[in-house]
Amino acid sequence: MTNLNVDSDNLLNQNRSITNNRQHHKYKHLHIWFPNIFEFKGGIQVYSAFLLEALQSLYPNTEYDVFLKHDTRCLSNVSLINGIRFHFAGKWHIKLRTLAFATQIFKSGVWQTPNLIITSHLNFTVVAYLLKRLKGIPYWTVAHGVDAWNITNPTLKNALYHADRILAVSNYTRDRLLKEQNLDPSKISLLPNTFDPSRFKIDGKPLHLLERYKLKAEQPIILTVTRLARSDGYKGYDKILQALPEIKRQLPDVHYILVGKGDDRLRIEQLIVQLNLQDCVTLAGFVADSELGDHYNICDVFAMPSRGEGFGIVYLEALACGKPTLGGNQDGAIDALCHGELGALVDPQDVGAIAQTLIQILQGTYPNPLMYQREVLRQKVIDTFGFVRFQHTLADVMKNSPIGSQK
Structure with a gap:
């Protein structure tokens, strides 16, 4: 059960811990793969935007390449986009977009070899798995809800199985994934939704x-x-x-x-x-x-x-x-x-x-x-669910999760 007894002093201590994490855990280059964050505001999109903001706050000196399948342009304030390179696939016709996006993220992964790939949609893990096999790049993914239920596609099941970490937005999501898929429970971490x-x-x-x-x-x-x-x-x-x-x-x-x-x-x-x-x-x-x-x-x-x-x-x-x-x-x-x-x-x-x-x-x-x-x-x-708590939880997960060799 979520602990509701969080006071201001605890949150200040969490912020100090987050600041310390910046000094001890260097992620030199991250690839972030999202469906979109700018031109549509659904649950996955809102979560993705907060995830990116939290990552940038935790690791401000990291190099970020953010790949967006459906967006066509950046619609954001300057503070969010400093140090981030956005790549858009939304201008491709919808019938060609999946292939174009998959090609883009695969080629960029081969060329740049980031320390870690984080994707906020399970479907993208198929390409991430190929990059892991080819280049040894670890990858994380986020399990939200209906996207994670009743997965039967063998290729997707295999890619999910080989993910280095799965971030589940709730205990319900985590428990249902474990019930339906052959996954290692130690690889699934809770990172609940947050809000502004x-x-x-x-x-x-x-x-x-x-x-x-x-x-x-x-x-x-x-x-x-x-x-x-x-x-x-x-x-x-x-x-x-x-x-x-x-x-x-x-x-x-x-x-x-x-x-x-x-x-x-x-x-x-x-x-x-x-x-x-x-x-x-x-x-x-x-x-x-x-x-x-x-x-x-x-x-x-x-x-x-x-x-x-x-x-x-x-x-x-x-x-x-x-x-x-x-x-x-x-x-x-x-x-x-x-x-x-x-x-x-x-x-x-x-x-x-x-x-x-x-x-x-x-x-x-x-x-x-x-x-x-x-x-x-x-x-x-x-x-319980504010951004400070979200950021602190993410910091703990990243601190305690090996990502392979640094570049």
């Missing part, structure tokens, strides 16, 4: 959003932020819709805001009509990053009863805004909500349990007083 607390702060319900969605401040509001993709149906937003008639029976003014876009929207629209929920559901569609914090603040509870989430950064963002949060009890939400210490965990398939738990939370009777202590809740999630 400066972007997600406690505030009142934004008036401009209340006006936009034609809502009143006193209305109980449930929020979900996710992609509305058919492949992401495990997120559980349809279960919330199914629970709404019962919630509405006890809380007639309840309103559900579902943020996100994708190819599952038509099914959701049909479900809303079928359940006669047109007056109490808003499909907000895509929301820009600049308005995401306001959307967390408009709600009274954030809910995503998923059943296949690797971790779920959205839980951390909601908690940082001091919001009571509900997740599923069968996936990475267990880690994000610290086994129920930071939020409510329910059976994601049990519509009745989802309804009753949300009613309890909205009525202020859920038996976890921390969920209603906004400032304490925010500080707990920062202490």
Whole structure:
């Protein structure tokens, strides 16, 4: 279970430890392979950007070559890109992009022979394995969630098996990988997701959003932020819709805001009509990053009863805004909500349990007083999953993981 008892002095000591690590562990040249970090902001992309920032902070004198499969250009501040060479494959047509990217990273690996390759997507390990066989270059990879489930491709399984380290974002991800794949448990390290607390702060319900969605401040509001993709149906937003008639029976003014876009929207629209929920559901569609914090603040509870989430950064963002949060009890939400210490965990398939738990939370009777202590809740999630903790955990992993001979 994640330790929540982290105070400011401990964090200062962690920073000193990180500074000392810089002096004792030299990574002269790293290759970093990401799907993308600039032109799309999904969970893997956000994690990748934080990973790069943490690496650069830990090892500021290291030479970095960062290869991005889908990005076409750099969209970032100068402080992040100092000392980093970016290589973009996104200008290739999508049908040719995988081959072009694989060729690029393979040729660069052969030519430059970096000390270590780190990739934030398991699929890229196939090329990394070839480079390890050819040049002896060690490689690490990150296991997030659905990308790591039910892997049957023999080539990918072999590449994953020979990875020098696998960074799992949650205990759930780690345990499922070990159950499904023939992996050495000692090679898997936990590096949970992190977030930027400066972007997600406690505030009142934004008036401009209340006006936009034609809502009143006193209305109980449930929020979900996710992609509305058919492949992401495990997120559980349809279960919330199914629970709404019962919630509405006890809380007639309840309103559900579902943020996100994708190819599952038509099914959701049909479900809303079928359940006669047109007056109490808003499909907000895509929301820009600049308005995401306001959307967390408009709600009274954030809910995503998923059943296949690797971790779920959205839980951390909601908690940082001091919001009571509900997740599923069968996936990475267990880690994000610290086994129920930071939020409510329910059976994601049990519509009745989802309804009753949300009613309890909205009525202020859920038996976890921390969920209603906004400032304490925010500080707990920062202490447990903030960037300082992320950076410190990464430093420990890198310090204790041999990477082969230095150049």
